[in-house]
Amino acid sequence: MTGVEAAITRAHRTEWARVVATVARRFGDLDVAEETAGDAFAIAAERWPIDGVPASPGAWLTTTANRKAIDRLRREARRQEKHREALMLTDEGAPVGAIEDDRLRLVFTCCHPALAMEASVALTLRMIGGLTVAEIAHAFLVQEAAMGQRITRAKAKIKVARIPYRVPTEEDLPARVTGVLAVLYLIFNEGYLASGPGRQVVRGDLISEAIRLVRLVRDLMPSDGEVAGLLALMLLTDARRTARLSADGELVALDEQDRGAWDHELIAEGHALVRARLTSGQAPGRYQILAAITAVHTDASDFQDTDWSQIAALYDQLIRLDASPIVRLNRAIAVAELDGPEVALAEIDPLPLSDYHAFHATRAHLLRRLGRDEASRAAYDRAISLARNPAEAVHLIRRRGELDGT
Amino acid sequence: MAQYLISVLADDTELASAEEDAAIDVFNEKLQSEGHWVFAGGLGHPTTATVIDARGRESMVTDGPYVETKEFVAGFWIIEAPDLDVALRLATTGSKACNRRVEVRPVLEG
Numbered sequence: 418m419t420g421v422e423a424a425i426t427r428a429h430r431t432e433w434a435r436v437v438a439t440v441a442r443r444f445g446d447l448d449v450a451e452e453t454a455g456d457a458f459a460i461a462a463e464r465w466p467i468d469g470v471p472a473s474p475g476a477w478l479t480t481t482a483n484r485k486a487i488d489r490l491r492r493e494a495r496r497q498e499k500h501r502e503a504l505m506l507t508d509e510g511a512p513v514g515a516i517e518d519d520r521l522r523l524v525f526t527c528c529h530p531a532l533a534m535e536a537s538v539a540l541t542l543r544m545i546g547g548l549t550v551a552e553i554a555h556a557f558l559v560q561e562a563a564m565g566q567r568i569t570r571a572k573a574k575i576k577v578a579r580i581p582y583r584v585p586t587e588e589d590l591p592a593r594v595t596g597v598l599a600v601l602y603l604i605f606n607e608g609y610l611a612s613g614p615g616r617q618v619v620r621g622d623l624i625s626e627a628i629r630l631v632r633l634v635r636d637l638m639p640s641d642g643e644v645a646g647l648l649a650l651m652l653l654t655d656a657r658r659t660a661r662l663s664a665d666g667e668l669v670a671l672d673e674q675d676r677g678a679w680d681h682e683l684i685a686e687g688h689a690l691v692r693a694r695l696t697s698g699q700a701p702g703r704y705q706i707l708a709a710i711t712a713v714h715t716d717a718s719d720f721q722d723t724d725w726s727q728i729a730a731l732y733d734q735l736i737r738l739d740a741s742p743i744v745r746l747n748r749a750i751a752v753a754e755l756d757g758p759e760v761a762l763a764e765i766d767p768l769p770l771s772d773y774h775a776f777h778a779t780r781a782h783l784l785r786r787l788g789r790d791e792a793s794r795a796a797y798d799r800a801i802s803l804a805r806n807p808a809e810a811v812h813l814i815r816r817r818g819e820l821d822g823t
Numbered sequence: 824m825a826q827y828l829i830s831v832l833a834d835d836t837e838l839a840s841a842e843e844d845a846a847i848d849v850f851n852e853k854l855q856s857e858g859h860w861v862f863a864g865g866l867g868h869p870t871t872a873t874v875i876d877a878r879g880r881e882s883m884v885t886d887g888p889y890v891e892t893k894e895f896v897a898g899f900w901i902i903e904a905p906d907l908d909v910a911l912r913l914a915t916t917g918s919k920a921c922n923r924r925v926e927v928r929p930v931l932e933g
Contacts, residue, residue, distance in 0.1 A: 529907075531907055531911065577929050577931065578907045578927075578928075578929045579825050579905075579906040579907050579910075579929060580906070580907045580908075581905075581906035581907065581908050585908070589908070
Protein backbone atom coordinates (compact mmCIF):
# COMPACT_ATOMS: atom_id res chain seq x y z
CA MET A 418 0.00 0.00 0.00
CA THR A 419 1.35 3.42 -0.92
CA GLY A 420 1.56 6.21 1.62
CA VAL A 421 -1.44 7.95 0.07
CA GLU A 422 -3.56 4.78 0.07
CA ALA A 423 -2.67 4.25 3.72
CA ALA A 424 -3.67 7.85 4.47
CA ILE A 425 -7.05 7.32 2.77
CA THR A 426 -7.65 4.08 4.66
CA ARG A 427 -6.70 5.79 7.92
CA ALA A 428 -8.93 8.76 7.14
CA HIS A 429 -11.80 6.41 6.39
CA ARG A 430 -11.37 4.78 9.78
CA THR A 431 -11.06 7.96 11.79
CA GLU A 432 -13.07 10.52 9.81
CA TRP A 433 -16.01 8.71 8.19
CA ALA A 434 -18.41 9.16 11.11
CA ARG A 435 -17.40 12.80 11.50
CA VAL A 436 -18.05 13.57 7.82
CA VAL A 437 -21.44 11.79 7.80
CA ALA A 438 -22.45 13.40 11.10
CA THR A 439 -21.50 16.92 10.09
CA VAL A 440 -23.30 16.77 6.76
CA ALA A 441 -26.31 15.09 8.37
CA ARG A 442 -26.67 17.91 10.89
CA ARG A 443 -26.21 20.64 8.35
CA PHE A 444 -28.66 19.25 5.80
CA GLY A 445 -30.89 17.16 8.05
CA ASP A 446 -30.78 14.19 5.74
CA LEU A 447 -28.95 10.89 6.28
CA ASP A 448 -29.22 9.91 2.62
CA VAL A 449 -27.45 13.05 1.52
CA ALA A 450 -24.87 12.60 4.28
CA GLU A 451 -24.11 8.99 3.38
CA GLU A 452 -23.87 9.63 -0.34
CA THR A 453 -21.76 12.76 -0.15
CA ALA A 454 -19.40 11.23 2.43
CA GLY A 455 -18.87 8.43 -0.10
CA ASP A 456 -18.29 11.05 -2.82
CA ALA A 457 -15.75 12.87 -0.68
CA PHE A 458 -13.69 9.72 -0.16
CA ALA A 459 -13.89 8.90 -3.88
CA ILE A 460 -12.62 12.39 -4.73
CA ALA A 461 -9.85 12.00 -2.14
CA ALA A 462 -8.77 8.79 -3.87
CA GLU A 463 -8.45 10.80 -7.12
CA ARG A 464 -6.97 14.01 -5.79
CA TRP A 465 -4.64 13.04 -2.95
CA PRO A 466 -2.20 11.02 -5.13
CA ILE A 467 -1.82 14.15 -7.31
CA ASP A 468 -2.20 17.04 -4.84
CA GLY A 469 -0.77 15.27 -1.81
CA VAL A 470 -2.54 14.37 1.44
CA PRO A 471 -4.05 17.55 2.95
CA ALA A 472 -2.76 18.75 6.31
CA SER A 473 -6.13 18.11 7.90
CA PRO A 474 -7.78 15.19 6.06
CA GLY A 475 -10.92 15.36 8.20
CA ALA A 476 -11.57 19.03 7.44
CA TRP A 477 -10.81 18.48 3.74
CA LEU A 478 -13.25 15.56 3.55
CA THR A 479 -15.98 17.42 5.44
CA THR A 480 -15.65 20.49 3.25
CA THR A 481 -15.72 18.35 0.10
CA ALA A 482 -18.79 16.45 1.30
CA ASN A 483 -20.52 19.72 2.21
CA ARG A 484 -19.89 21.08 -1.31
CA LYS A 485 -21.21 17.89 -2.82
CA ALA A 486 -24.32 18.11 -0.66
CA ILE A 487 -24.95 21.69 -1.77
CA ASP A 488 -24.51 20.67 -5.42
CA ARG A 489 -26.92 17.83 -4.97
CA LEU A 490 -29.57 19.89 -3.23
CA ARG A 491 -29.30 22.67 -5.85
CA ARG A 492 -29.70 20.07 -8.58
CA GLU A 493 -32.76 18.59 -6.88
CA ALA A 494 -34.16 22.06 -6.25
CA ARG A 495 -33.85 22.96 -9.92
CA ARG A 496 -35.81 19.85 -10.78
CA GLN A 497 -38.45 20.76 -8.25
CA GLU A 498 -38.32 24.45 -9.10
CA LYS A 499 -37.53 25.42 -5.57
CA HIS A 500 -34.88 27.81 -6.72
CA ARG A 501 -35.07 30.35 -4.01
CA GLU A 502 -34.31 28.02 -1.12
CA ALA A 503 -31.44 26.39 -2.94
CA LEU A 504 -29.83 29.70 -3.76
CA MET A 505 -29.71 30.40 -0.05
CA LEU A 506 -27.42 27.42 0.49
CA THR A 507 -23.93 28.74 0.97
CA ASP A 508 -20.64 26.98 1.25
CA GLU A 509 -19.60 28.54 4.51
CA GLY A 510 -18.56 25.29 6.24
CA ALA A 511 -19.71 24.04 9.60
CA PRO A 512 -18.76 25.57 12.92
CA VAL A 513 -15.90 23.50 14.30
CA GLY A 514 -16.91 23.35 17.95
CA ALA A 515 -20.02 21.24 17.50
CA ILE A 516 -18.33 18.40 15.62
CA GLU A 517 -17.95 15.99 18.54
CA ASP A 518 -21.63 16.40 19.33
CA ASP A 519 -22.56 15.64 15.74
CA ARG A 520 -21.19 12.13 15.96
CA LEU A 521 -23.00 11.55 19.22
CA ARG A 522 -26.22 12.80 17.65
CA LEU A 523 -25.68 10.36 14.81
CA VAL A 524 -25.19 7.48 17.26
CA PHE A 525 -28.46 8.28 19.04
CA THR A 526 -30.35 8.63 15.77
CA CYS A 527 -29.10 5.30 14.40
CA CYS A 528 -29.92 3.52 17.69
CA HIS A 529 -33.31 5.16 18.21
CA PRO A 530 -35.78 2.86 20.01
CA ALA A 531 -38.37 3.42 17.24
CA LEU A 532 -36.07 1.46 14.89
CA ALA A 533 -35.92 -2.33 14.95
CA MET A 534 -32.75 -3.70 16.51
CA GLU A 535 -31.52 -5.22 13.24
CA ALA A 536 -32.12 -1.91 11.46
CA SER A 537 -30.13 -0.06 14.13
CA VAL A 538 -27.29 -2.53 13.87
CA ALA A 539 -27.08 -2.14 10.09
CA LEU A 540 -27.45 1.63 10.20
CA THR A 541 -24.82 2.02 12.93
CA LEU A 542 -22.29 -0.10 11.04
CA ARG A 543 -22.97 1.85 7.84
CA MET A 544 -23.26 5.43 9.11
CA ILE A 545 -20.83 5.40 12.01
CA GLY A 546 -18.64 2.39 11.28
CA GLY A 547 -18.35 3.24 7.59
CA LEU A 548 -18.73 -0.41 6.51
CA THR A 549 -20.12 -0.90 3.03
CA VAL A 550 -23.55 -2.43 2.56
CA ALA A 551 -21.81 -5.47 1.05
CA GLU A 552 -19.61 -5.88 4.14
CA ILE A 553 -22.57 -5.63 6.50
CA ALA A 554 -24.60 -8.06 4.39
CA HIS A 555 -21.72 -10.51 4.44
CA ALA A 556 -21.28 -10.21 8.21
CA PHE A 557 -24.91 -11.11 8.83
CA LEU A 558 -25.29 -13.61 5.99
CA VAL A 559 -27.98 -11.54 4.33
CA GLN A 560 -28.26 -10.80 0.60
CA GLU A 561 -26.71 -7.46 -0.25
CA ALA A 562 -29.96 -6.21 -1.80
CA ALA A 563 -31.91 -7.14 1.33
CA MET A 564 -29.39 -5.39 3.56
CA GLY A 565 -29.53 -2.33 1.31
CA GLN A 566 -33.32 -2.35 1.65
CA ARG A 567 -33.08 -2.61 5.42
CA ILE A 568 -30.84 0.46 5.58
CA THR A 569 -32.95 2.40 3.08
CA ARG A 570 -36.13 1.66 5.03
CA ALA A 571 -34.52 2.77 8.29
CA LYS A 572 -33.33 6.02 6.73
CA ALA A 573 -36.79 6.62 5.26
CA LYS A 574 -38.42 6.09 8.64
CA ILE A 575 -36.00 8.53 10.28
CA LYS A 576 -36.90 11.12 7.67
CA VAL A 577 -40.67 10.64 7.42
CA ALA A 578 -41.39 10.03 11.11
CA ARG A 579 -38.92 12.79 12.06
CA ILE A 580 -36.68 10.84 14.35
CA PRO A 581 -34.67 13.74 15.74
CA TYR A 582 -30.99 14.21 15.20
CA ARG A 583 -29.88 15.19 18.65
CA VAL A 584 -28.55 14.02 21.97
CA PRO A 585 -31.55 13.05 24.14
CA THR A 586 -32.64 15.12 27.10
CA GLU A 587 -31.26 14.42 30.56
CA GLU A 588 -34.48 12.62 31.45
CA ASP A 589 -34.35 10.24 28.47
CA LEU A 590 -30.59 9.81 28.41
CA PRO A 591 -30.10 6.69 30.58
CA ALA A 592 -32.68 4.65 28.65
CA ARG A 593 -31.36 5.88 25.33
CA VAL A 594 -27.74 5.09 26.24
CA THR A 595 -28.91 1.60 27.19
CA GLY A 596 -30.39 1.29 23.69
CA VAL A 597 -27.13 2.37 22.05
CA LEU A 598 -25.11 -0.06 24.15
CA ALA A 599 -27.49 -2.92 23.35
CA VAL A 600 -26.86 -2.34 19.63
CA LEU A 601 -23.09 -2.28 20.11
CA TYR A 602 -23.15 -5.36 22.35
CA LEU A 603 -25.19 -7.22 19.75
CA ILE A 604 -22.57 -6.40 17.10
CA PHE A 605 -19.86 -7.65 19.46
CA ASN A 606 -21.69 -10.85 20.30
CA GLU A 607 -22.41 -11.58 16.67
CA GLY A 608 -18.65 -11.39 16.17
CA TYR A 609 -17.79 -13.34 19.28
CA LEU A 610 -20.19 -16.21 18.85
CA ALA A 611 -21.50 -16.09 15.32
CA SER A 612 -24.79 -17.86 14.95
CA GLY A 613 -26.02 -19.97 12.08
CA PRO A 614 -24.41 -22.72 10.09
CA GLY A 615 -21.55 -22.12 7.69
CA ARG A 616 -20.25 -19.09 9.53
CA GLN A 617 -16.81 -18.38 10.74
CA VAL A 618 -16.77 -19.26 14.42
CA VAL A 619 -15.34 -15.93 15.50
CA ARG A 620 -15.68 -12.85 13.35
CA GLY A 621 -12.76 -10.67 14.34
CA ASP A 622 -13.88 -7.84 12.07
CA LEU A 623 -17.18 -7.41 13.91
CA ILE A 624 -15.48 -7.67 17.30
CA SER A 625 -12.94 -4.99 16.38
CA GLU A 626 -15.67 -2.80 14.91
CA ALA A 627 -17.81 -3.10 18.04
CA ILE A 628 -14.86 -2.20 20.26
CA ARG A 629 -13.95 0.72 18.02
CA LEU A 630 -17.54 2.00 18.19
CA VAL A 631 -17.69 1.71 21.99
CA ARG A 632 -14.38 3.55 22.23
CA LEU A 633 -15.88 6.31 20.12
CA VAL A 634 -19.01 6.50 22.28
CA ARG A 635 -16.77 6.55 25.35
CA ASP A 636 -14.79 9.47 23.92
CA LEU A 637 -18.10 11.26 23.43
CA MET A 638 -19.56 10.36 26.86
CA PRO A 639 -16.50 9.89 29.08
CA SER A 640 -18.38 10.07 32.37
CA ASP A 641 -21.02 7.43 31.60
CA GLY A 642 -20.38 4.37 33.77
CA GLU A 643 -22.25 1.91 31.58
CA VAL A 644 -20.30 2.92 28.48
CA ALA A 645 -17.06 2.30 30.39
CA GLY A 646 -18.55 -0.97 31.69
CA LEU A 647 -19.39 -2.22 28.20
CA LEU A 648 -15.93 -1.31 26.91
CA ALA A 649 -14.34 -3.20 29.82
CA LEU A 650 -16.63 -6.17 29.24
CA MET A 651 -15.72 -6.33 25.55
CA LEU A 652 -11.98 -5.97 26.19
CA LEU A 653 -11.93 -8.64 28.89
CA THR A 654 -14.00 -10.99 26.74
CA ASP A 655 -11.95 -10.34 23.62
CA ALA A 656 -8.73 -10.91 25.61
CA ARG A 657 -9.63 -14.60 25.64
CA ARG A 658 -10.37 -14.78 21.91
CA THR A 659 -7.29 -16.86 20.93
CA ALA A 660 -7.50 -19.21 23.91
CA ARG A 661 -11.17 -19.79 23.28
CA LEU A 662 -10.70 -21.72 20.07
CA SER A 663 -8.49 -24.81 19.66
CA ALA A 664 -6.32 -25.43 16.60
CA ASP A 665 -8.92 -27.82 15.20
CA GLY A 666 -11.80 -25.38 15.59
CA GLU A 667 -13.27 -26.52 18.88
CA LEU A 668 -14.61 -24.05 21.40
CA VAL A 669 -12.51 -24.25 24.56
CA ALA A 670 -14.46 -23.76 27.79
CA LEU A 671 -13.15 -21.40 30.46
CA ASP A 672 -11.89 -24.23 32.71
CA GLU A 673 -9.75 -25.68 29.90
CA GLN A 674 -8.34 -22.49 28.41
CA ASP A 675 -4.61 -21.78 28.31
CA ARG A 676 -4.58 -18.63 30.38
CA GLY A 677 -1.08 -17.80 29.16
CA ALA A 678 -2.61 -17.22 25.73
CA TRP A 679 -4.90 -14.48 27.02
CA ASP A 680 -4.14 -10.96 25.83
CA HIS A 681 -2.76 -9.36 28.96
CA GLU A 682 -2.67 -5.88 27.51
CA LEU A 683 -6.44 -5.97 26.94
CA ILE A 684 -6.93 -7.47 30.41
CA ALA A 685 -4.90 -4.67 32.00
CA GLU A 686 -6.97 -2.04 30.20
CA GLY A 687 -10.23 -3.78 31.13
CA HIS A 688 -9.23 -4.15 34.78
CA ALA A 689 -8.27 -0.48 34.97
CA LEU A 690 -11.71 0.49 33.66
CA VAL A 691 -13.46 -1.78 36.17
CA ARG A 692 -11.35 -0.41 39.05
CA ALA A 693 -12.13 3.16 38.02
CA ARG A 694 -15.86 2.34 38.08
CA LEU A 695 -15.59 0.68 41.50
CA THR A 696 -14.05 3.81 42.98
CA SER A 697 -16.65 6.06 41.35
CA GLY A 698 -19.08 5.31 44.16
CA GLN A 699 -22.03 5.18 41.74
CA ALA A 700 -24.34 2.16 41.67
CA PRO A 701 -23.20 0.00 38.75
CA GLY A 702 -25.51 -0.91 35.90
CA ARG A 703 -25.73 -4.18 34.04
CA TYR A 704 -22.61 -3.83 31.88
CA GLN A 705 -20.45 -2.72 34.79
CA ILE A 706 -21.51 -5.77 36.78
CA LEU A 707 -20.89 -8.09 33.82
CA ALA A 708 -17.48 -6.45 33.36
CA ALA A 709 -16.70 -6.95 37.06
CA ILE A 710 -17.61 -10.64 36.76
CA THR A 711 -15.33 -11.01 33.76
CA ALA A 712 -12.62 -9.14 35.66
CA VAL A 713 -12.81 -11.68 38.50
CA HIS A 714 -12.45 -14.51 35.95
CA THR A 715 -9.49 -12.90 34.23
CA ASP A 716 -7.88 -12.19 37.58
CA ALA A 717 -7.53 -15.87 38.47
CA SER A 718 -4.36 -17.71 37.46
CA ASP A 719 -6.42 -20.87 36.95
CA PHE A 720 -10.03 -21.97 37.06
CA GLN A 721 -9.80 -23.39 40.62
CA ASP A 722 -8.37 -20.12 41.90
CA THR A 723 -11.40 -18.15 40.73
CA ASP A 724 -13.06 -16.16 43.51
CA TRP A 725 -16.44 -17.88 43.10
CA SER A 726 -18.07 -16.22 46.09
CA GLN A 727 -17.26 -12.85 44.55
CA ILE A 728 -18.78 -14.00 41.26
CA ALA A 729 -21.93 -15.31 42.95
CA ALA A 730 -22.25 -12.02 44.84
CA LEU A 731 -21.94 -10.04 41.59
CA TYR A 732 -24.62 -12.21 39.99
CA ASP A 733 -26.87 -11.54 42.99
CA GLN A 734 -26.36 -7.85 42.30
CA LEU A 735 -27.19 -8.41 38.63
CA ILE A 736 -30.33 -10.38 39.48
CA ARG A 737 -31.59 -7.34 41.37
CA LEU A 738 -31.44 -5.43 38.05
CA ASP A 739 -32.38 -8.27 35.74
CA ALA A 740 -33.89 -11.44 37.19
CA SER A 741 -33.97 -13.20 33.83
CA PRO A 742 -33.55 -16.99 33.71
CA ILE A 743 -30.27 -16.62 31.78
CA VAL A 744 -28.75 -14.55 34.59
CA ARG A 745 -29.93 -17.18 37.08
CA LEU A 746 -28.38 -19.91 34.95
CA ASN A 747 -25.03 -18.12 34.96
CA ARG A 748 -25.23 -17.56 38.69
CA ALA A 749 -25.81 -21.29 39.18
CA ILE A 750 -22.51 -22.03 37.44
CA ALA A 751 -20.74 -20.11 40.23
CA VAL A 752 -22.94 -21.86 42.80
CA ALA A 753 -21.76 -25.22 41.45
CA GLU A 754 -18.19 -24.28 42.30
CA LEU A 755 -19.14 -22.93 45.73
CA ASP A 756 -21.79 -25.34 47.00
CA GLY A 757 -21.44 -28.27 44.63
CA PRO A 758 -23.25 -29.49 41.52
CA GLU A 759 -26.31 -30.78 43.36
CA VAL A 760 -27.26 -27.38 44.74
CA ALA A 761 -26.63 -25.77 41.36
CA LEU A 762 -28.72 -28.35 39.55
CA ALA A 763 -31.64 -27.72 41.89
CA GLU A 764 -31.44 -24.03 41.01
CA ILE A 765 -31.21 -24.63 37.28
CA ASP A 766 -33.84 -27.32 36.75
CA PRO A 767 -36.94 -25.10 37.19
CA LEU A 768 -35.65 -22.39 34.81
CA PRO A 769 -37.81 -22.01 31.67
CA LEU A 770 -34.89 -22.38 29.27
CA SER A 771 -35.58 -25.70 27.56
CA ASP A 772 -34.85 -24.20 24.12
CA TYR A 773 -31.52 -22.69 25.12
CA HIS A 774 -28.44 -24.80 24.37
CA ALA A 775 -26.40 -23.41 27.28
CA PHE A 776 -29.08 -24.55 29.72
CA HIS A 777 -28.70 -28.15 28.57
CA ALA A 778 -24.92 -27.90 28.31
CA THR A 779 -24.71 -26.65 31.90
CA ARG A 780 -27.05 -29.41 33.10
CA ALA A 781 -24.95 -31.95 31.19
CA HIS A 782 -21.75 -30.82 32.90
CA LEU A 783 -23.35 -30.85 36.36
CA LEU A 784 -24.99 -34.26 35.84
CA ARG A 785 -21.66 -35.63 34.67
CA ARG A 786 -19.99 -34.39 37.86
CA LEU A 787 -22.71 -36.14 39.85
CA GLY A 788 -21.99 -39.40 38.01
CA ARG A 789 -25.42 -39.42 36.41
CA ASP A 790 -24.04 -40.34 33.01
CA GLU A 791 -27.26 -41.33 31.33
CA ALA A 792 -29.03 -38.10 32.20
CA SER A 793 -25.89 -36.20 31.30
CA ARG A 794 -25.76 -37.83 27.88
CA ALA A 795 -29.38 -36.90 27.20
CA ALA A 796 -28.64 -33.29 28.18
CA TYR A 797 -25.58 -33.21 25.88
CA ASP A 798 -27.73 -34.57 23.05
CA ARG A 799 -30.22 -31.80 23.54
CA ALA A 800 -27.52 -29.12 23.83
CA ILE A 801 -25.83 -30.33 20.64
CA SER A 802 -29.07 -30.26 18.70
CA LEU A 803 -29.70 -26.67 19.85
CA ALA A 804 -26.14 -25.30 19.49
CA ARG A 805 -26.02 -22.70 16.73
CA ASN A 806 -22.27 -22.32 16.57
CA PRO A 807 -20.30 -25.21 14.98
CA ALA A 808 -17.30 -24.86 17.34
CA GLU A 809 -19.60 -25.11 20.30
CA ALA A 810 -21.19 -28.28 18.91
CA VAL A 811 -17.73 -29.83 18.40
CA HIS A 812 -16.89 -29.06 22.02
CA LEU A 813 -20.12 -30.57 23.32
CA ILE A 814 -19.71 -33.70 21.18
CA ARG A 815 -16.22 -34.27 22.63
CA ARG A 816 -17.46 -33.80 26.20
CA ARG A 817 -20.31 -36.21 25.55
CA GLY A 818 -17.78 -38.71 24.15
CA GLU A 819 -15.89 -38.60 27.45
CA LEU A 820 -18.81 -40.16 29.29
CA ASP A 821 -18.36 -43.85 30.14
CA GLY A 822 -19.88 -46.48 27.91
CA THR A 823 -22.10 -45.76 24.96
CA MET B 824 -44.20 21.11 13.32
CA ALA B 825 -45.34 17.76 12.05
CA GLN B 826 -48.56 15.93 12.66
CA TYR B 827 -48.87 12.39 13.96
CA LEU B 828 -51.80 10.00 14.13
CA ILE B 829 -51.99 8.13 17.41
CA SER B 830 -54.33 5.17 16.93
CA VAL B 831 -55.76 3.36 19.90
CA LEU B 832 -55.57 -0.41 19.40
CA ALA B 833 -58.19 -2.60 21.00
CA ASP B 834 -59.04 -6.27 20.86
CA ASP B 835 -62.27 -6.22 22.82
CA THR B 836 -65.58 -4.44 22.44
CA GLU B 837 -65.46 -2.89 25.90
CA LEU B 838 -65.87 0.86 25.84
CA ALA B 839 -63.58 2.95 27.97
CA SER B 840 -64.36 2.69 31.68
CA ALA B 841 -65.31 5.78 33.68
CA GLU B 842 -61.81 5.82 35.09
CA GLU B 843 -60.24 5.61 31.63
CA ASP B 844 -62.57 8.32 30.36
CA ALA B 845 -61.47 10.63 33.16
CA ALA B 846 -57.80 9.96 32.41
CA ILE B 847 -58.42 10.58 28.68
CA ASP B 848 -60.01 13.96 29.55
CA VAL B 849 -56.93 14.91 31.54
CA PHE B 850 -54.71 13.89 28.64
CA ASN B 851 -56.83 15.86 26.14
CA GLU B 852 -56.56 18.96 28.31
CA LYS B 853 -52.80 18.52 28.47
CA LEU B 854 -52.64 18.28 24.65
CA GLN B 855 -54.69 21.45 24.34
CA SER B 856 -52.85 23.49 26.94
CA GLU B 857 -49.44 22.50 25.55
CA GLY B 858 -50.41 23.22 21.95
CA HIS B 859 -50.29 19.64 20.63
CA TRP B 860 -54.01 19.20 20.05
CA VAL B 861 -55.36 18.87 16.51
CA PHE B 862 -58.27 16.47 16.73
CA ALA B 863 -59.37 13.30 18.47
CA GLY B 864 -62.26 10.91 18.59
CA GLY B 865 -63.52 7.48 19.52
CA LEU B 866 -64.72 5.15 16.77
CA GLY B 867 -67.67 2.80 16.54
CA HIS B 868 -66.91 -0.91 16.51
CA PRO B 869 -65.71 -2.34 13.15
CA THR B 870 -69.07 -4.10 12.77
CA THR B 871 -70.59 -0.63 12.30
CA ALA B 872 -68.28 0.10 9.36
CA THR B 873 -69.32 0.37 5.72
CA VAL B 874 -66.90 0.05 2.84
CA ILE B 875 -67.42 2.01 -0.38
CA ASP B 876 -65.51 1.22 -3.56
CA ALA B 877 -66.17 3.87 -6.18
CA ARG B 878 -63.21 3.06 -8.40
CA GLY B 879 -65.32 1.19 -10.90
CA ARG B 880 -68.22 2.45 -13.01
CA GLU B 881 -70.69 1.66 -10.28
CA SER B 882 -69.86 2.29 -6.66
CA MET B 883 -70.02 -0.75 -4.42
CA VAL B 884 -71.28 -0.64 -0.87
CA THR B 885 -70.25 -3.42 1.51
CA ASP B 886 -71.27 -3.96 5.08
CA GLY B 887 -68.47 -4.39 7.61
CA PRO B 888 -64.79 -3.50 7.86
CA TYR B 889 -62.42 -3.78 4.87
CA VAL B 890 -60.41 -6.39 6.70
CA GLU B 891 -61.37 -8.66 9.58
CA THR B 892 -58.79 -8.53 12.32
CA LYS B 893 -58.70 -9.41 15.96
CA GLU B 894 -57.33 -5.97 16.73
CA PHE B 895 -58.89 -2.80 15.48
CA VAL B 896 -58.61 0.95 15.85
CA ALA B 897 -60.96 2.06 18.62
CA GLY B 898 -60.10 5.74 18.56
CA PHE B 899 -57.40 8.21 17.62
CA TRP B 900 -55.66 11.45 18.28
CA ILE B 901 -54.07 13.71 15.72
CA ILE B 902 -51.38 15.69 17.41
CA GLU B 903 -48.82 18.26 16.46
CA ALA B 904 -45.25 17.69 17.59
CA PRO B 905 -41.82 18.91 16.48
CA ASP B 906 -40.36 15.39 16.19
CA LEU B 907 -40.93 11.71 16.94
CA ASP B 908 -39.42 11.89 20.43
CA VAL B 909 -42.07 14.39 21.53
CA ALA B 910 -44.80 12.39 19.74
CA LEU B 911 -43.71 9.17 21.47
CA ARG B 912 -43.67 10.83 24.86
CA LEU B 913 -47.22 12.08 24.33
CA ALA B 914 -48.30 8.68 23.01
CA THR B 915 -46.91 7.08 26.18
CA THR B 916 -49.13 9.33 28.28
CA GLY B 917 -52.03 8.61 25.93
CA SER B 918 -51.55 4.84 26.19
CA LYS B 919 -51.56 5.11 29.99
CA ALA B 920 -54.67 7.29 29.93
CA CYS B 921 -56.81 5.06 27.69
CA ASN B 922 -55.20 1.91 29.09
CA ARG B 923 -54.62 0.44 25.63
CA ARG B 924 -51.79 0.02 23.15
CA VAL B 925 -51.38 2.87 20.72
CA GLU B 926 -49.63 3.20 17.36
CA VAL B 927 -47.88 6.38 16.25
CA ARG B 928 -47.65 7.24 12.57
CA PRO B 929 -46.46 10.40 10.91
CA VAL B 930 -48.91 12.30 8.72
CA LEU B 931 -47.15 12.96 5.42
CA GLU B 932 -46.44 16.56 4.68
CA GLY B 933 -47.87 18.44 1.72
